[in-house]
Amino acid sequence: MTEFFLTQAEMDALLEQNRRLDSLFDQELTQLLQGANYLLERHFSLLLGASVLIDGFYVERTTAKMTSTFIKSSGVCLFPVEFPLGSTYLMFQKEDAKNLAEFLNISLSRATNLFVEEFINVLSDFLTEQTGYWQQGTVTDATAARDSQIKTLTNSQSHIARYNICFNSSSIEVFWLIPGELIREKISLQSGRLGVKRREKDHKTMNAQRPKAVRVEPYEFCPLKVDESESSANSLDIVGDVMIKITAELGSTEMRLEEIMKLKIGDVITLEKAAGDPADVYVSDQNIARAEITVVDGHLGLRILAMDNLKDQIKY
Known part of the structure; x- marks a missing residue:
């Protein structure tokens, strides 16, 4: 049995790499955007007619070196998407898009357009709800991405969200370049406004004047005695002409x-x-x-x- 040993330098390099990856991961923004995944799964299940699961979703800060490692320009579909809160960019591999088109039995362009449109509509509704402002994304036609363009986009956007959308033993890996700090700020402001309104409502409820208690004395009515024969006669007189x-x-x-x-005519029924x-x-x-x-x-x-x-x- 062959044994492998790491030198101290190799161990230090691995630890440094792990530290850098941990520093890029944005836990707060991941949790804020996690809520859209259920909506994406439900909408894509209806679109594809199959069970859909989003696996391994997370958001991290962008660096040109990090992005070039995971996103290769060759065979990448790039969709610029404009939101009221800022510019975003949606990317996925053409090979994944071909698998999607084959699964839906439609053309490649039709498949990518349907996929991107559904993805952006769901995220638009989610961001609108989370920020309190209308956030409908506008999609631009796909372009062929170059390495220099990807690095430029990475430098212009603070975060990248990663989705692995699985369906029918296939998957599409989606990268969404976003202005993460701005999204975080807008969602936090809306959460703060909702919290203030909730506290004001609770305060008003607590300070609401309670109605004064009124003491009611018990009172008993004397029993009414009615002759049954007279009651029957009177009742019959009232309804006698019905x-x-x-x-x-x-x-x-x-x-x-x-x-x-x-x-038929002439038959006899006994x-x-x-x-x-x-x-x-x-x-x-x-x-x-x-x-x-x-x-x-x-x-x-x-x-x-x-x-x-x-x-x-x-x-x-």
């Missing part, structure tokens, strides 16, 4: 839908009630009597044969 529908049922039966659909049995008389769906069908002045009528006590069925 018209109520009376229905007589000769009989009923059940048939299959197939049999009903085949009915009821469950036997011939000669009295009809049932209903008032408000309650059976109150049994009656014989008769003819009165050319109209069908009912001759009551048996009847329940209606007063027992009336609810006062």
Whole structure:
């Protein structure tokens, strides 16, 4: 088994490199912009029709040396994006864009335009909410990036945000050059304003005058005695002229839908009630009597044969 040992100089170099990377990482700005990732995942899931996950997101301060290490000009799509708070630049590899176009089965230009438009719209909504001001980004057509141009942009912007957007076993690595200090300032101001408003509201709530307590003495009313017979009579007098529908049922039966659909003129339907049995008389769906069908002045009528006590069925 071969063993490898680092010299003291090599160990010092690794520690120095790690220290520089730690000093570039901006934890506060990473946390401030982290909230947009959920929105990006949701919107890109709808656009791509697949599950989307943003992995390894972070924001760090820019240096020309650092940026040239991770961003190569060959095969990079560069999109200048203007926001009211300042200029930003969106970059990703053309190879990733080709994979996206192949996944969506559309042209390369169409795929990149859809991707950038969705990305900027989500971030515009997020920055608008976080800063309290309208922050709609305007996208310029893509250009071919050169090493000198990337270094210039890196020097002009204070921070770079990195997104690794994963979908369907593929991914797009996105670099967003931003004026980080200005974004931090705008978001902090909005957070401060919201905090002041919240404290003022809480202070007003605490200082609000409470209504004076009123003492109420208990009081009991004398029970009212009403004669039940008089109450019943009065109730009937009030509703005595109300018209109520009376229905007589000769009989009923059940048939299959197939049999009903085949009915024609001349067919006979047999009821469950036997011939000669009295009809049932209903008032408000309650059976109150049994009656014989008769003819009165050319109209069908009912001759009551048996009847329940209606007063027992009336609810006062």
